[in-house]
Amino acid sequence: MGGTLDIHAFAKMMEARRFTGDLFKVVPKAMREPFEHPRNEGEMGVKEKMLEAYQAATLAVEEEISVQTERLVKAEVVLASLKPTKKAENDKRVATNKITAAREKLDEIKSQANADGYGRMWPGQFAPVLIRDPATGARMIVPARYRCRLPGWTKADEIERPGTYNARKDKLHTVWKKLFGYNHGVIVARRFYESVSLHRLQHRDLVPGERDIPVEIRFQPEPAQEMFLACLWRYVEATDTEKGFYSFAAITRDPPPEVQDAGHDRCIVALKPENIDAWLEPDPGHLSAMYAILDDPIDAYYQHELPERVDDAPAAIIRRSKFDGR
Template identity: 45%
Template sequence: MCYSAEIKADYKLFVRIYGAVISIKRFTELFWEKREDGGWTKIPKAMRDAFRQPESEQGFELAKLVAEADREQGVAYQAELDAQAERLGKAEQVLAGPRPTRKAADDQRIATNKIKAARRSLDDLLRREPETKDSRIYPGNYAPVMIVKDGQRVVVPMRYQCRLPGWNEKTERQYPGTYNARRDNLEKTWGKLFGHRHGIMIVTRFYENVSRHKMEGRELAPGEKEENVVLEFDPQPPQDMLVACLWNLSPGGDHGTDLFSFAAITDEPPPEVIAAGHDRCIVPIKPEYLDAWLNPDPDDLAGLYRIFDDRARPYYEHRLAA
């Protein structure tokens, strides 16, 4: 499973290297929707920041939208800071008095943690120097995905968790793992998309949940509880990986705006990923197969599998994620 990935959100790269156009209309629709429904933080900071320097009239409107929504988010973080500071002050007064209570102790602990979280969020929002975490996505977040529409490569923002054809919001809650599409299940669960709706997400590294004892290449000790760790996998040499994806369009979505969503295809991992304790891996395709992948022939699924078999095969170094 590709539980998290660091994406490329440099739209000029899609245009310059891959000849794609940016769906400004769809980005604008998404940004408006997430501003209104409270999901602004589902859009990675790197995606938002990429539009701060507009190059067209449409881009100017989008840059204005990003600035306004970020400002509103900042106001919300500051309100949280103020509310929790007041909560903390009241709790500390009670704890310093003659009758400290368990509730005051809980309030002190919770308020302290929430103040730290809100301060981190506000600092990140206001920061202009980019950091790697700005480009990191998780299931439910949005990422730029390159597809082909009417013969033209187009970059569309899509949710990283695919809503399969015929599903609604209630259905997908029963199957939360649809951010990954297993190769051995492509013609079953994913049969309406495989061979029909293909995309590419550009990834620089990915992250996986792994059991510590598996990472260390040993069995659990008697009485030892299983412990989860997050590993960061970096391709060597460092490179932009063209990760094979499947996508879908759900007209109307949940809020009246069309929902574009996608999943990354995964396959059996290379030896170094197995040795690190994980049993799946994303599928980066070679640049020479980009057109064949983005313009699939549903009558030649064997040809698509050959693209997987002749995939790019960097060596994945791993380390504990920060």
């Protein structure tokens, strides 16, 4: 795909995690791993910020365990004496509960650190996005959060309307008009996942008394290939309460027949490699050229796979399904 890694942006992103304490929650393993073995001074700086973020995520929890353990010991001493008190009983109960909660939090952090998802990206997580430097026009790769904060939006707006990780193609001229034609990006993916209703997947209506059961489907292009997905991005300036960061949304279109047949009503836009340069350098005065690129995605058939089982779904109607490619 080509592009210079913006080491400064990656270091800033890691540094921000030190304040938010969410390193393992929002930075996938595939983004952390390259910096665990730095090749130069810049990457070493990113690693140092990453280690600081890890320490910040665990230190507060470990301190809470230490404080509450001391509180528990003191309470047990009083309760074992000749004059046990109600306060000691309450301290023991509260300390025990807080120690349990803190240990669960520590286990959660470690679980996120070792998660097998590796390169899988969820809304709210960071991913490497190829953009053009607005100042120089050079290609650069920046860490961007997969949920775009629209121009004029605050953090509160985003919490109220969290669906801006996807940008519908039919809304580019309205909702996304301040980014479409200006801030274009590309991410690389080999597959994508969608949640669909089981009854839609089976081309039927819900039966009386049946509840809607979501099923996660994995789509993969045939022939197998890396997909260059069209995105829009925005840099969110820092505030008194939040560090600055890049954010982005993947553009979606009406689904091809095989995706629609699987029960989903949207599909990503995988750009043809020869269109990447033009996509990354848009002219807001000629948006028709950008629409033409989006209307001319790669020629691929999206096979889908289902999990073996789905909780609360009848086992007989949940099976692995795979369509052959064209």
